[in-house]
Amino acid sequence: MQTKRHRRPIRFASAAACLSLATSSLAQGKIPSTLSPASTSAHQIFDLSIFVITITGGIFLVVGSLLAITLFRFRERKSDLMTEPAQIYGSNQIELAWTVIPVLIVVVLFLTTARIIFAIQDAPKPAAALDVTAIGHQFWWEFRYPKYGVVTANELHIPVSPDSAPKPTFLKLTSGDVVHSFWIPQLAGKTDLIPNQVNTMWIDPKTAGLYLGQCAQFCGSQHAMMLLRVYVDSPEQFDAWIKNQQQPGRIEAQAIAGRKVFEKLACMNCHALSGTTATGRFGPDLTHLMSRATLASGAMDNTPENLRQWIKSPDTFKRGALMPAMQLNDEQLDQVTAYLETLK
């Protein structure tokens, strides 16, 4: 066991280690690092980046040391004569050399890059692929699984896609308002969600687990709180999750009062909740709210206290979020919270 005193340097060391591409601290999956890729395209990009770093690093070493040597060797010394150094106006041969060599480097870099661009962007879609539609909103994510009739928000569940039985997820991306960008660094590069336009991307995570990311295109006041979680499930977990999501919202006897409040007030203008009359689309689908670990697109953990405070005053957590404070009294707040808490 470590005492608290000793943990600090360890944390620093682990952070340093992740910079040097060591993956010990990244394996936990908390840091959304581009340096610990976990899918095919992220791996291809990572390998390409190592190649590019090697070449550009080489260029830097050559040019940087040439410059440093020049500065040191030709610095002004006390012993220097006061006459001007020899004037040299240029040399066609040398200048041709340092034009041609960069051109050759560009050719190599370009061909390598082009191969990866086509490999990732134009990859064929296998029959087993899962389709998901992602829609960006100020400031949350809507995910739809058209084949399963499932709609959820902010926390995307997809199946793992091992090499033995590949099951990639193909995403269609669009936006309901302004431009957003979908970025899970460990799984793929980012793709923008643009209104009036459908973009596509695919991910095939090789290991199950939780992957973090967030909106990567400034989209308004709470852009920073448009967080994104991707749960990569084993096939069994994923099937179970889908099955649960397909159920209508639960009705439990002790939550009837809260449900009535929910249906009576304007909540249902914005939120859908299957099994009730609420079909609004401006806010996240609440049918299985309790199956999500966070609220308000990751702004806080999904606990009863947070949920109650969020309904009471969204500004506490996320000032600028489009959900208004509904001015519920304490009793109504308790009832609605209790009802939402049953939506597993």
Add this chain to the structure above:
Amino acid sequence: MSEYLLPVHEAVDQTIYETPRGTFLENLHGWVVTVDHKRLGILYILYSTFFLLVAGAEALLIRIQLAFPRSHVLSAQVYNRFFTMHGTTMVFLVGMPFVFGFANYIVPLQIGARDMAFPRLNAFTFWLTAFGGLLLYYSFLGGGGLYGVGNAPDVSWWAYAPLTERSFSPGHATDYWALALIVSGFGTLGTAVNIIATIISMRCPGMTLMRMPLFTWLLLVVSMLTLVTITPLTAAQLMLLIDRYLGGHFFDTQAGGSAQVWMHFFWIFGHPEVYVLVLPAFAIANEVIPVFCRKAIFGYPAMVAASVGIMFVSYSVWAHHMFTVGMTSVSNAFFTLSTMLVGVPTGIKIFNWIATLWGGRIRFTTPMLFCIAFLFQFVIAGLTGIMQSVAPWDWQLHNSYFVIAHFHYVLVGAIVFCIFAGIYFWYPKATGKLMNETLGKWHFWLFVIGFHITFDTMHFLGLLGMPRSIYTYQPDRGWNWLNFVVSVGGLIQGVAVLIFAYNLIRSYSQGEIAGDDPWDAWTLEWTTSSPPPVYNFEELPEVHSRRPLWDLKHPDDPDWEYEA
């Protein structure tokens, strides 16, 4: 030709300059109504320096907010305003006026002219630029419109539509942003026309295009670039205002408009704009480096060709800002290639500077130190640029702190460093006093250390997945201590800039007398007195080579014997 060579006192009324000592109001009036290119140049530089301090303060507030996770120093709304204003100010009210300030002051002197081609236009465009800046900052008072005061644009400096439409940005802050850039943009266009006309038609006898100092050459290229660059921005701003007030739907996606159209307009401005800002930095380095290593610039024709090459290539690279918007694979490949090609002319420049230094006798004065740091930093900035031109990698790096690090390496590491070099270099010409070297060295070393602490670290934050434009971040992402380091570096740079400002003021009254030619330099501006008289040159000089003062100082071994 003979009429040009008349003794100057017959041609120019000297009385204005002979009576500089008046009351404060008379002096102020003199500065406001001036059409003298040198005074306007100084006004530009003072204006930019003022906004450098303002936007620098905004940057420090941003960094204080980001020093710790989930911090509440600034609210989301205030943070968004500050990063929007920081970016807009630094590009339009600091970078551009610095460029045109230097151009105004130096170009006529370097080509042996008495003023710019259109002195009144020159004054007019300065005041347009200046009032454009005031209009932008007036949004802090008037931007709220009916929604309450204390507002400012909060749509980011690239202002992607449809976030700027009225449904998402009510109030007037976005209008002030668009109008300010239209007004200052017209100022910039006028100045560019003026510089082109001056350089084409006002050169002194003997100064052919290929005998122009490289500074002037690059400013000619920059001005031509500006004409094509600012225009699409102005057009886009007008379309935005039409959308906002006249029921247009250019970018209004809810009515079938296109968000991507704005991006194309903005980046076909935005990328050449980088070269509008960085070529003047090269221009300054082209003057400072030869003087302090005591050698002629290596490969002058190649330097000219590389600059013109950069100008043309820069028009074809804009969509490398848009690798993530869903372009086809072929488009992505095209913009990868065109972007990588920028590396070739830029590489030529770097190698030519090293070859200039090679065999020289390098004096490490403050302006030279800034230029040397610029060389190292620009190599790094260029190489991280190559990294981002690799479209697949850019899908990761785009909009992350890696990008922030990269373009600050260009905008600060190259441009601001060269601006400082230029100020230390030409301050004695403009004021007659040398800037204090001890304070200069303090400024340099603190700034260079702070710069690297801040911007080197930001690269790693980007690789670790931190996106830009976020007012706060979660404590569990592994970004905490890196962000703290970045903020510390920012504060160090802030201290350095304050030392610079102090040096600027102090040297004016207490600096050493500079004399006409304190650096033993070679271009025409050093032949006249410091500060130069209103008419610049008593007699129009006649030149025979790229370094007229070298010829004068070394009559036995003049340049024109060697220049092709």
